[in-house]
Amino acid sequence: MNLSLSDEQVFLREAARGALSRFKTFEAAREALDGDESALPDLWPVACEAGWPGLLISEEHDGAGLDVFDAMLVLGECGRVLASVELLGHLPATAILGDAPAAAELLPGLASGEQRAAYLPARPPDDVEGSWSADPAHGLERAALASAGATDADGRVRLNGSVAFVPDAPGAQVLVGVALQDGRPIGVAIQAEDPGVTVESVTRYDSTRSLGHVTLKDAPATVLDAPEESLAGAWHLAQALIAAESIGSVETALDVSVSYAKERFTFGRAIGSYQAIKHSLTEVLRQLENGRSLLYYAGWARMGAPAEFPLAANAARSVASRALDQAARTMISVHGGTGATWEHDAPLYFRRAELSRRLLGGASDATDRVAGELLTQASAA
Amino acid sequence: MDLDDTPEQATYRTKVRSWLEEHKSEAPVLQGPGALEDEDEIIAARRAWQGKLAEGGLAGVTWPKEYGGQGLGPIEQVICSQEIARAGVPGILDAIGVGMLGPTIIANGTDEQKSRYLGPMLHGDEVWCQLFSEPAAGSDLAAVQTRARLQEDGSWRLTGQKVWTTNAQFAAYGLLLARTDADVPKHKGLTMFVVPIDGAGVTVRGLRQISGEAEFNEVFFDDVALDAGAVVGGVGNGWGTALTTLMYERVTIGLGGEGMGYNSNRFAAAIASDKHARRDRNVRHQLGEISSELLAVRFTGYRTLTALQKGQIPGPEAGLAKVTIVNGAIKAGDLIADVFGPDALADDSEWSYMISFLPGLKSAGGTEEILRNTIGERVLGLPPEPRLDKGIPFSELRSKEAAAA
Numbered sequence: 001m002n003l004s005l006s007d008e009q010v011f012l013r014e015a016a017r018g019a020l021s022r023f024k025t026f027e028a029a030r031e032a033l034d035g036d037e038s039a040l041p042d043l044w045p046v047a048c049e050a051g052w053p054g055l056l057i058s059e060e061h062d063g064a065g066l067d068v069f070d071a072m073l074v075l076g077e078c079g080r081v082l083a084s085v086e087l088l089g090h091l092p093a094t095a096i097l098g099d100a101p102a103a104a105e106l107l108p109g110l111a112s113g114e115q116r117a118a119y120l121p122a123r124p125p126d127d128v129e130g131s132w133s134a135d136p137a138h139g140l141e142r143a144a145l146a147s148a149g150a151t152d153a154d155g156r157v158r159l160n161g162s163v164a165f166v167p168d169a170p171g172a173q174v175l176v177g178v179a180l181q182d183g184r185p186i187g188v189a190i191q192a193e194d195p196g197v198t199v200e201s202v203t204r205y206d207s208t209r210s211l212g213h214v215t216l217k218d219a220p221a222t223v224l225d226a227p228e229e230s231l232a233g234a235w236h237l238a239q240a241l242i243a244a245e246s247i248g249s250v251e252t253a254l255d256v257s258v259s260y261a262k263e264r265f266t267f268g269r270a271i272g273s274y275q276a277i278k279h280s281l282t283e284v285l286r287q288l289e290n291g292r293s294l295l296y297y298a299g300w301a302r303m304g305a306p307a308e309f310p311l312a313a314n315a316a317r318s319v320a321s322r323a324l325d326q327a328a329r330t331m332i333s334v335h336g337g338t339g340a341t342w343e344h345d346a347p348l349y350f351r352r353a354e355l356s357r358r359l360l361g362g363a364s365d366a367t368d369r370v371a372g373e374l375l376t377q378a379s380a381a
Numbered sequence: 382m383d384l385d386d387t388p389e390q391a392t393y394r395t396k397v398r399s400w401l402e403e404h405k406s407e408a409p410v411l412q413g414p415g416a417l418e419d420e421d422e423i424i425a426a427r428r429a430w431q432g433k434l435a436e437g438g439l440a441g442v443t444w445p446k447e448y449g450g451q452g453l454g455p456i457e458q459v460i461c462s463q464e465i466a467r468a469g470v471p472g473i474l475d476a477i478g479v480g481m482l483g484p485t486i487i488a489n490g491t492d493e494q495k496s497r498y499l500g501p502m503l504h505g506d507e508v509w510c511q512l513f514s515e516p517a518a519g520s521d522l523a524a525v526q527t528r529a530r531l532q533e534d535g536s537w538r539l540t541g542q543k544v545w546t547t548n549a550q551f552a553a554y555g556l557l558l559a560r561t562d563a564d565v566p567k568h569k570g571l572t573m574f575v576v577p578i579d580g581a582g583v584t585v586r587g588l589r590q591i592s593g594e595a596e597f598n599e600v601f602f603d604d605v606a607l608d609a610g611a612v613v614g615g616v617g618n619g620w621g622t623a624l625t626t627l628m629y630e631r632v633t634i635g636l637g638g639e640g641m642g643y644n645s646n647r648f649a650a651a652i653a654s655d656k657h658a659r660r661d662r663n664v665r666h667q668l669g670e671i672s673s674e675l676l677a678v679r680f681t682g683y684r685t686l687t688a689l690q691k692g693q694i695p696g697p698e699a700g701l702a703k704v705t706i707v708n709g710a711i712k713a714g715d716l717i718a719d720v721f722g723p724d725a726l727a728d729d730s731e732w733s734y735m736i737s738f739l740p741g742l743k744s745a746g747g748t749e750e751i752l753r754n755t756i757g758e759r760v761l762g763l764p765p766e767p768r769l770d771k772g773i774p775f776s777e778l779r780s781k782e783a784a785a786a
Contacts, residue, residue: 002690272764290673370668
């Protein structure tokens, strides 16, 4: 039994914290909300220097060959300072490419960060819904995956379709996703600069989250010989990564709120001494600890029990997402009126929380998936 | 990062498993066909089974060898519990004695107490109960009023009442926290005693709960005589001795999590049996939320084990896992009753029993409110609520309370 971080993992985490601490991410997030998007520091060079783009790429292809849990540690550090680093889109894309021998030549450039990839979220079937789907631009009705024509002699296809709210799509050179060919899912890699590919940059509520609507019209793509489990695995990996990022944000939101509760006095005593405040902060801690434990579950399951990874990753997403919502709302209330003003960082956490909850299928879909996985297990038993 | 046994742990697991394979036919049957029904027979059979477990080295795993234990660590204790659960046989009857009270005596008792009480406790020959809480002292445990008065010959006379006492109806002894000096501040005037439950002046009365069953008791003491040798940990040191017990209680709760049977697989199996419920969005959403938290607690347990393996002692944050488990199980019971309808509340339904049991469990081992206070103060470092009892003699506090009423 060993669920503690290795020395290398502690070093990876501390190095990430150190590297990100050189930037005023909160100030930049606020200025960007005011319209000055150039205020956001470009953290991709920092990521490249640290080797983060290649975290999940094997050493054979110039990556670091590390595990999902290591990537989650880095995402957690990004979440702590609400940093905008394009790893949420990049890492799941590299996970699919790493399972596709046909894409081997793309990997060194993606490992160094010279090129950046974005994952086109594709939701795999579950026990109720039998088909694959993409995130829609609006509403509850799921969108169809892009459709692929016949594969030509060079292993290329033409794609038609669209995917909304793709994390980190603007500026990515390679788009990696899933398309349906004769009703069957196939992995595809698309060069963003090719004709027929449009990436419309969109900002919603949280200036630190880069999103894109991707439209494909007869867009050329390379068919990836990654197995279907790998295509589904990328969806669950993305859930685990956004969970880790959210838990990082919960950590600092709680720290700030606790410090304030110790310093701020009313009726002659620190507000943190009142049960109403103490219990609401303890509730954030409870959800934070649960989220942390599920990050360990997801990190362990990916290697130690791959069949459980979908359950673990979606449970982590579900809990982490609620934890961040709770942490942000508690941060606002503990700070009184100030917490709801532009001067404070609390609104930045709140905006991060509310948008994050709706990305990558939405946190409720992750919650539903937890039920689906357990119900399927129960029927099999 | 792994959940695997070390080679030593694997060897220990194999040893426990083969003992259980060899002896499990001797275990009492408590469920299913051929199950024992008579309460007295069940207790007698479980005591005998505890004796066999002790002989096989499966009870008191963490107790030192000189007191009949195995001298092993908490990880081995967990492995042993896992294997007992896997074999589908009951564990020891006196988990409170062996898990919390025995270790308290080992840490604080006299040599005479250790040699007299520990052996029969471990083997189930004498069952123990914990006599701490009172009607007016639960969260504020140091406010106990049960009074022990020193006699001229050095013996004591005990009068008062305890409550929420598990196993008192068949216990031989209790470990009791009493006030021995009311003229000093309340934490200082306390002393721990060993009290024979069959002694003159002791009355045990079952306390029925929502389910209609009496799993707890009230215990009354009317001028009960105790000799000087009944004091555990020294006169006036009762609070420190009680803290030892409460630390072992935290370890037990921190590691026992899923042992209570409140786990996501069990609840999912119930929902999966209804073909409409398993496709209902709302039911699935609730099941997903409840299960995610319960799965988290399973891994919090593994984190606790990792800490124990490194020689760290679990802190008060283990209490958060209890809050999650109890509230998760309450929501699960509610969901299952929504799905199954009134049948979930039938007398013989496992869900009816669970639904009835949980509201009380919310306060057991520390109310949710006091756990949140403790964790807020010890873990987050938030300032305590101002207290009106600090440094004030207990007798003075009592007269203030009387005046206010």
